[in-house]
Amino acid sequence: MITLAGVVAAGIAWFAFDRQSGPQALEIELPNATDQGPIEVYITGAVAEPGVYEVEAGDRVIDVLFEAGGHTDDADLEAINLALRVNDEDQIVVPRIGEANAPASVTGAGRININTATASELDALPGIGEVYSERIVVNREANGRYVSSEELVERQVIPRGTYERIRELITTGP
Structure with missing residues (x-):
């Protein structure tokens, strides 16, 4: 019984001392690009x-x-x-001078920017086709730029399944 009381007292003392020292800062180094x-x-x-x-x-x-x-x-x-x-x-x-430039809607990462792409550029995406590409452009013009690509589903422009097929191929910014 005395041993148990000693262990409890030691635990309380450690807890009280540890709380007095305040919170400890934890440093985490994140990798840089x-x-x-x-x-x-x-x-x-x-x-x-x-x-x-x-x-x-x-x-x-x-x-x-x-x-x-x-x-x-x-x-x-x-x-x-x-x-x-x-x-x-x-x-x-x-490109060479006078040559047709690469579309402005293709970003450095090779994704198509749904805020700048034409209907014909969007049509090249798998599962999009003429109807959905027109809907993406019309919705963008009527309701403003897409803040996230997920808005294609939220605004009911394309179905979730179609979005899942193209989400790694599109972006909303540079």
């Missing part, structure tokens, strides 16, 4: 040496262009965002 190591990006079009290049996570299109030996004289650099950060497995197409 630049801590992810090398990634691979494919660059083609009006570049000196098209191909797949290993660059660092967090690098920009301009960095990949430099790795590819720079642009050719007929490159239309105004048609692409040189400051855009690249992601693993991105494809960068540097």
Whole structure:
């Protein structure tokens, strides 16, 4: 019985002492975009040496262009965002002057932006077709930009099953 009383007293003393010291800060280090190591990006079009290049996570299109030996004289650099950060497995197409530019609705990650895509661009998505692509554009024009891609279902523009098929292929921002 005396042993039990001693254990209880020790527990109460430890609890009281621990509470007096106050809360302890816990430090958690989250990985930085630049801590992810090398990634691979494919660059083609009006570049000196098209191909797949290993660059660092967090690098920009301009960095990949430099790795590819720079642009050719007929490159239309105004048609692409040189400051855009690249992601693993991105494809960068540097258009030539006078060439049809890549659609503005395709982001650096290769997703279609449902806030800027035309009906014909949306039509290329699996399961969308002509009817749903028109509904996406008409709803966007009538009710404003989509804040999240989930709004396609919330606004009853497309059914949930169709959304699930395309959600990894679309975005609402740059």
